[in-house]
Amino acid sequence: MSQKLRYIIPAIICLFTISWAIPFEQEKSNPKAERVKIALRQVGNELLLSNKDSSSIIRPVVQLNALQYQLSFEGKLAFLPDSLVAIVDKNFEKAGLSKNYIVEVIRCQDQEVSYSFEMNFNQNKTIVPCSGRKVANACHQIEVQFIEEADAVSESKLAIAGLAAGLLVFLIVGFRKNNTTRLRTSSEESEATDIDVYTVGSFHFYPKQNKLAKEKDTIALSKKECELLVIFANRPNEIIKREELTKTVWEDHGVIVGRSLDTYISKLRKKLKEDPTIKITNVHGVGYKLEVE
Template sequence: MLLRENLLQGKRKYLSGFILLLSISLICVAFTMSGSEDFDIARREVLLRKIGHELLLQSGDSTSRVLPVKKMAENEYRVSFENAFTFQPEVLVNTTQRVLANDPLAANYVVNVLNCADGSVAYGYAIAQNKKDDIITCKGRKQPVACYMLNIKFKPAAITTAKNGYLLGALLLLAVVGFIFLKPVKQQKILTDLPGEHDAPSPDVPASPDTDVFTLGTMVFDAEARKLMINGTAIELTKTETRVLRIFALSPNEAIERSRLQKEIWEDDGVIVGRSLDMFISKLRKKLEADPNVKIAVIRGKGYKLKVA
């Protein structure tokens, strides 16, 4: 039994170590992905400024500034300009496609050219990863000189979805592993009470609060101490032996059904053991041989009876 307890403790330590290692790995993955995504977003803002810069150059303006890029919402940015300018829609479309080809997260996006005065859309188009889904119109119409802003909205990046998927998968794995390792703990504890060559009393296991002392012939059965006393000699009992004998001692000379014994001894632990009962009965019989007037008899078709003369 001691070996089984050591194995159980070792399994718990292994589980704790595994959970700790997996948790650390999750944290590292989360920070790594977050850092990588932050870098890509910062790089995207530089690319957007490059689009604004090339747009001014193509309109003949090499001196005015591209104002700081503003992040309007998640995956949405706005590029503003210091001075008014004109642009050719075809040139704008080609420039954004060429520059944003360097952004690994910009496979799908929508561009709207807004009028600064009222925010109305002067021109707009959509670029998709599948070129058949591109929406581009009126490419040949040059726009008048005015104050414009570029509003660019990207489809949520696949890396964000992947990151969430990885984290969710890892958490599910952690839950499954915890369930697999923790569920057998109670059952393994029950197995330590099953008969075997190493089955011996375990005095460090607390006794049930509703125990008592019984007189069985010339023997005294102390259920709390898990001992049979006869002529000053103590016979040690295991925890399960004590539970079996206590049921008999509460109803001496009465037939007790086998199903009742199994139910009262093992059902509370979640497992009903079959032939193990016969082995405990056999062991108890040997320990009761100290008094020939006390024995456990088989009642065919019913169960057992503790006969006390």
């Protein structure tokens, strides 16, 4: 048997073992639509009753996609966040629905998020902010996004996968021991081009200096605001998904906090409002777009 085959055959066996031990595909939590709609209508009824409103109409619950639902009302709605959290949690548990979900309360007028929270089986990932601050009376829609759940992998499979992965690493190291090659990182292959100033409408944006300038006025930006605005400035009039914005600005640094993205988008909007030819719009359920006339 040749020297290469001595390593290749065991490596193939290891790969098959790992693929058996840890499934590549994760099952999605896809709750029954009828059960979700019933639970959401009960949520809407209890919210209206908490406002002493027993006559307003609850519109039909709309299924936006396999895991997302929308509840809306004929009239206006005001509520205490802790009451909303308790009502949703109680009715979802009663209906036997997943405990992994995100709730967003969206103003009809401008599609801004008035309040949101996340529930999770893992209590450390549950995020319920500003529970005591009342949300003002307005036309609101409530959207629920169920989060995908992965099936648990048995301890025995994890142990086998760990052993197989360790053996695979050992084989790779042995095969390459006398044939190591220095890998060049992307930063060594090419230098990133840093842009000193962007033109955003009537603003001049200086990312290295964390500031916006318009005529004689200067507006300071935070680091996160700068990182978001660089993405938008490089891709004007293009829809950028929430996942991409969050991953680029937060996840790569190891921290994602609740509705951080929406908070910083709102801050950017306020700082750009002096120029009516530009605006950051919310593409519902997808992401955001910097519109430049």
